[in-house]
Amino acid sequence: MLVVKKFGxxxxxxxxxxxxxxxxxxxxxQRGNQVVVTVSAMGDTxxxxxxxxxxxxxxxxxxxxxxxxxxxxxxxxxxxxxAIRDLGSDxxxxxxxxxxxxxxxxxxKAKILKIETSRVMAELNEGRVVVVAGFQGIxxxxxxxxxxxxxxxxxxxxxxxxxQADVCEIFxxxxxxxxxxxxxxxxxSKLSHxxxxxxxxxxxxxxxxxxxxxxxxxxxxxxxxxVRTSFNYSEGTIVEEAPNMExxxxxxxxxxxxNVAKIGLFDVPDKPGVAMKIFKALSAQNINVDMIIQSAMxxxxxxIGFTVTQDDLRKTLLTIEAIQEEVGFKGYTHDExxxxxxIVGAGMISHPGVAADMFETxxxxxxxxxxxxxxxxxxxxxxxxxxxEKAVRALxxxxxxxxxxxxxxxxxxx
Amino acid sequence: MLVVKKFGxxxxxxxxxxxxxxxxxxxxxQRGNQVVVTVSAMGDTxxxxxxxxxxxxxxxxxxxxxxxxxxxxxxxxxxxxxAIRDLGSDxxxxxxxxxxxxxxxxxxKAKILKIETSRVMAELNEGRVVVVAGFQGIxxxxxxxxxxxxxxxxxxxxxxxxxQADVCEIFxxxxxxxxxxxxxxxxxSKLSHxxxxxxxxxxxxxxxxxxxxxxxxxxxxxxxxxVRTSFNYSEGTIVEEAPNMExxxxxxxxxxxxNVAKIGLFDVPDKPGVAMKIFKALSAQNINVDMIIQSAMxxxxxxIGFTVTQDDLRKTLLTIEAIQEEVGFKGYTHDExxxxxxIVGAGMISHPGVAADMFETxxxxxxxxxxxxxxxxxxxxxxxxxxxEKAVRALxxxxxxxxxxxxxxxxxxx
Numbered sequence: 001m002l003v004v005k006k007f008g009x010x011x012x013x014x015x016x017x018x019x020x021x022x023x024x025x026x027x028x029x030q031r032g033n034q035v036v037v038t039v040s041a042m043g044d045t046x047x048x049x050x051x052x053x054x055x056x057x058x059x060x061x062x063x064x065x066x067x068x069x070x071x072x073x074x075x076x077x078x079x080x081x082x083a084i085r086d087l088g089s090d091x092x093x094x095x096x097x098x099x100x101x102x103x104x105x106x107x108x109k110a111k112i113l114k115i116e117t118s119r120v121m122a123e124l125n126e127g128r129v130v131v132v133a134g135f136q137g138i139x140x141x142x143x144x145x146x147x148x149x150x151x152x153x154x155x156x157x158x159x160x161x162x163x164q165a166d167v168c169e170i171f172x173x174x175x176x177x178x179x180x181x182x183x184x185x186x187x188x189s190k191l192s193h194x195x196x197x198x199x200x201x202x203x204x205x206x207x208x209x210x211x212x213x214x215x216x217x218x219x220x221x222x223x224x225x226x227v228r229t230s231f232n233y234s235e236g237t238i239v240e241e242a243p244n245m246e247x248x249x250x251x252x253x254x255x256x257x258x259n260v261a262k263i264g265l266f267d268v269p270d271k272p273g274v275a276m277k278i279f280k281a282l283s284a285q286n287i288n289v290d291m292i293i294q295s296a297m298x299x300x301x302x303x304i305g306f307t308v309t310q311d312d313l314r315k316t317l318l319t320i321e322a323i324q325e326e327v328g329f330k331g332y333t334h335d336e337x338x339x340x341x342x343i344v345g346a347g348m349i350s351h352p353g354v355a356a357d358m359f360e361t362x363x364x365x366x367x368x369x370x371x372x373x374x375x376x377x378x379x380x381x382x383x384x385x386x387x388x389e390k391a392v393r394a395l396x397x398x399x400x401x402x403x404x405x406x407x408x409x410x411x412x413x414x
Numbered sequence: 415m416l417v418v419k420k421f422g423x424x425x426x427x428x429x430x431x432x433x434x435x436x437x438x439x440x441x442x443x444q445r446g447n448q449v450v451v452t453v454s455a456m457g458d459t460x461x462x463x464x465x466x467x468x469x470x471x472x473x474x475x476x477x478x479x480x481x482x483x484x485x486x487x488x489x490x491x492x493x494x495x496x497a498i499r500d501l502g503s504d505x506x507x508x509x510x511x512x513x514x515x516x517x518x519x520x521x522x523k524a525k526i527l528k529i530e531t532s533r534v535m536a537e538l539n540e541g542r543v544v545v546v547a548g549f550q551g552i553x554x555x556x557x558x559x560x561x562x563x564x565x566x567x568x569x570x571x572x573x574x575x576x577x578q579a580d581v582c583e584i585f586x587x588x589x590x591x592x593x594x595x596x597x598x599x600x601x602x603s604k605l606s607h608x609x610x611x612x613x614x615x616x617x618x619x620x621x622x623x624x625x626x627x628x629x630x631x632x633x634x635x636x637x638x639x640x641v642r643t644s645f646n647y648s649e650g651t652i653v654e655e656a657p658n659m660e661x662x663x664x665x666x667x668x669x670x671x672x673n674v675a676k677i678g679l680f681d682v683p684d685k686p687g688v689a690m691k692i693f694k695a696l697s698a699q700n701i702n703v704d705m706i707i708q709s710a711m712x713x714x715x716x717x718i719g720f721t722v723t724q725d726d727l728r729k730t731l732l733t734i735e736a737i738q739e740e741v742g743f744k745g746y747t748h749d750e751x752x753x754x755x756x757i758v759g760a761g762m763i764s765h766p767g768v769a770a771d772m773f774e775t776x777x778x779x780x781x782x783x784x785x786x787x788x789x790x791x792x793x794x795x796x797x798x799x800x801x802x803e804k805a806v807r808a809l810x811x812x813x814x815x816x817x818x819x820x821x822x823x824x825x826x827x828x
Contacts, residue, residue, distance in 0.1 A: 015469035049489070055429035057496040064499075067507050068492035071485035075463070078482035082471040085478075093481050097511065098556055119556075142512055142533075 002034040002124070002165045006134065006156035011171055011230040012076050013043030021171075021230060022083035025129060029089045034124045036159055038134040039080055040152040041072025062107035066136075066146045070096070073133035073152075081131045091129040094119065097144065101137035101155065109148030110137060112155075115162035132159060150211025157214045161221035168218065168225050170210060175229035176236035177202065177209055179401035180254040184392050187402035191252060192235070195242035198252050201344040201378045215239065242346050249407035250347035250354060251399040256392050257340045260290070261313040262370065262382055263320070267301040267330035274327060275304065281323045287312045291340075291373045291380065304329075305371055307382060310336055338370060339388040342380040343395055355379045361398045367391055416448040416538070418582045420548065420570035425585055425644040426490050427457030435585075435644060436497035439543060443503045448538045450573055452548040453494055454566040455486025476521035480550075480560045484510070487547035487566075495545045505543040508533065511558065515551035515569065523562030524551060526569075529576035546573060564625020571628045575635035582637050584624060585644035590651035591616065591623055593815035594668040598806050601816035605666060606649070609656035612666050613639075615758040615792045629653065656760050663821035664761035664768060665813040670806050671754045674704070675727040676784065676796055677734070681715040681744035688741060689718065695737045701726045705754075705787045705794065718743075719785055721796060724750055752784060753802040756794040757809055769793045775812045781805050 005025065012018050021039075029035045049068055053060055060068075077093035084091040100116025123130045134152030139145050147154055153170060160168035177199065180188040194202075196219035203212045209227055218225050218239065228236025242248070268274055275294065282289055287308055295303040308316050313334065320332055341362075348354045358379050362369060367390065371382035383391055400406040419439065426432050435453075443449045463482055467474055474482075491507035498505040514530025537544045548566030553559050561568055567584060574582035591613065594602040608616075610633035617626045623641055632639050632653065642650025656662070682688055689708065696703055701722055709717040722730050727748065734746055755776075762768045772793050776783060781804065785796035797805055814820040 015466065018470055052429065052489075053493065053496065056432055056493045057500045059500065060496045061499055064492045064495045064507060067495070067509075068489060071488045071492075074485045074488070075466075075482060078478045078485075079467065079470050081478045081481070082467065082474045085475055086471045086473065093478060095481075095558075144509075 004036045004156050004160040004165045004168045006038045007171045009040040009043050012039050018079050019083050026087040026089045029129050036130045038132045038156045039076040040134050042076050045072040066107050066144050070136040070144045073135055077131045077133045089129050092123050093131040095133045096136035097138040099132055103137035103145045105139035110145035112158045117162050150213045153211045153214035157217045160223045168223050170227050171230035175234055180392055180396045184389050185396045189404050191237050193238050195346045197377055198344050198346050199239045202255055250351045251343045251345035253344050254392050254395045255342045256388050259309045260307050260338055260340045261310045262307050262335045262338050264333045265304045265329045268304050269328050270302050277327050281319050285315055285319050287316050293371055337385045338382050339385045340380055340382050341391045344378045346377050349376050361394050365394050416579045418450045418570050418574040418579045420452045421585045423454040423457050426453050432493050433497050440501040440503045443543050450544045452546045452570045453490045454548050456490055459486040480521050480558050484550045484558045487549055491545045491547050503543050506537050507545040509547045510550035511552040513546055517551035517559045519553035524559035526572045531576050564627045567625045567628035571631045574637045581640055583640045589643040589648055594806055594810045598803050599810045603818050605651050607652050609760045611791055612758050612760050613653045616669050664765045665757050665759035667758050668806050668809045669756045670802050673723045674721050674754045675724045676721050676749045676752050678747045679718045679743045682718050683742050684716050691741050695733050699729055699733050701730050707785055751799045752796050753799045754794055754796050755805045758792045760791050763790050775808050779808050
């Protein structure tokens, strides 16, 4: 079996933890498996390098930032390889350039184009553990690039795809994907399996276990991802193509997200191209619009509501003011005192009553729904911020997620 | 003009110093010259990495040590490039691998085999300053190697040779090569020029300005080295092929070295192969023997004396004991209470009275000579340690080195 294992920065934050990771890797290797390990920079290394950089310049070239930051993973792979060798496995470390992780040339947020497998395969066939620097590659000009957010997860999945690995294990500080945030719902269950699409919806909703980018890549190449903790040996959650869908719970999880702000535009002229103008202006400012709702017209005027992250709110309001005259809407409101609650489940496709069950449950709790959007495997509602936990608990109970065997029996019974 | 500049770890020890180096580089670039800069790791970075490593393992693979330590220079080149760009010069940093500094595969002390110039020349021709990581290269297997002691000086000189640079400037914390250690001889003069051979003799004698390895390389390719300080703009010392030898001082400098231990072997059988056996055994232990003296025979027995560094003394004595029976010498002594004093000068070749002058001067001071060796451009004496400073001052005065114009007039007048 060929296994790719990825350990994040907190798993290799100090020499003790590096040795613990090494032990885990060597155990796998000594079971007779081929093992490729990819690691991030140790703990705060990246932040330390950025702090040092800021003492030199406030306006760094992105190419040189990549040159600087890529040293963090290089230190990790060298130290981890030393620790693995001490425990008796033959091992070699490789930088992104040495592997041949080719990317485009967008420094600080490069995309992987192709991974050369010959060096890694040759080392594996020599019986070595191969330790690869995460987060980095080289562009066609032979310059070092970094992959930006979620980069080390992406390295791991891309390596697994290129090497046709049997599984890609992502070690984090949580032990799997839960049906809800255990801090909100103490009885939340750990999911043993989840589909790529469900994981994507959960990840983008704030369950920050796996970066969506790596999930998309895993889905594209059909690589199973095993999300588990580096702190113990318990099984985590396997993310894969919808397995046994007939037997899966209809709803897999309840997610919530506080980083939401709601904007309403009043009396927007109802003519072609108006929505386009608004959202193009926001997109030009790199503002990511999430939910969008356009109400029924009255007097040839519409109301348009949408949500953005709270971080983007100020920029959003400035953009709206700038285009108000041109677009011709009468006014706008905004509200930060909101949150988004969602249910996610691949089974919803074949159980049409699920959305209605959600609305009923929230109504029974006296919670007002300010916005609603639905996709094939997700229903999201914007509600008052203070009612978030109550909503999550009620939904978790409604869909019987504290007991996954029971949850499978749920079938849209309202 | 194409200039290669090398800045050591203390010159780039913190952001302030990095900015100062950047200013100096940009001034050169803005004078219209092509500039290649090579730098070491910042200040204590290498020591810090080694300390971190020791928390992981006591027995690191040398390949992984190179992987680890080479990050130090990579951080330096990124930060220096950022600082240079801030001051208005276009610039690019390159690792040893990116330049194509090809070495053998002796990790931690690799030798440069070849330098690819195409990337560096292309960047220079784009008008960029090129900042190259010192101390590192890649072996034929595409693995990162480091060059060991004096590695960054060697990178600079090898780059200068490969690029056919006009000069290689080595910036250190001293402002040039002096006729004696100014702490011992306050009136010591700074030499404006010195030959490669003289520099080699001085460097190996403890005037630790330039590593002998880089001087040898510069001599081989005829690259002038300008040794100067990064703390001010004064001219330093130019090391080059013996310039105007007729007009150079006969003696260029007086060096001393405290890191010397003297060993004497008594009654060594006078038959072929005996000296070979002794020094082969020492060499097998990586002990560097410096001076060797074999006295005239009596009763078909010899006395053999030699010196090693004090660091190697213990290992030397163990080795001698181990071979005593086989070689058949009667006994041995050792003495650490000694030092070596030398005079170096290319002009000595044509002035045969210089050695005699040295002996006379030391005799006048009442200093006993325990061992003597001579080469074409050097005479070295082992003396009692406590008399070192007196010896150096007397010799410096004798050869008129406090005034280099006068020193040129000295011509072996005893």
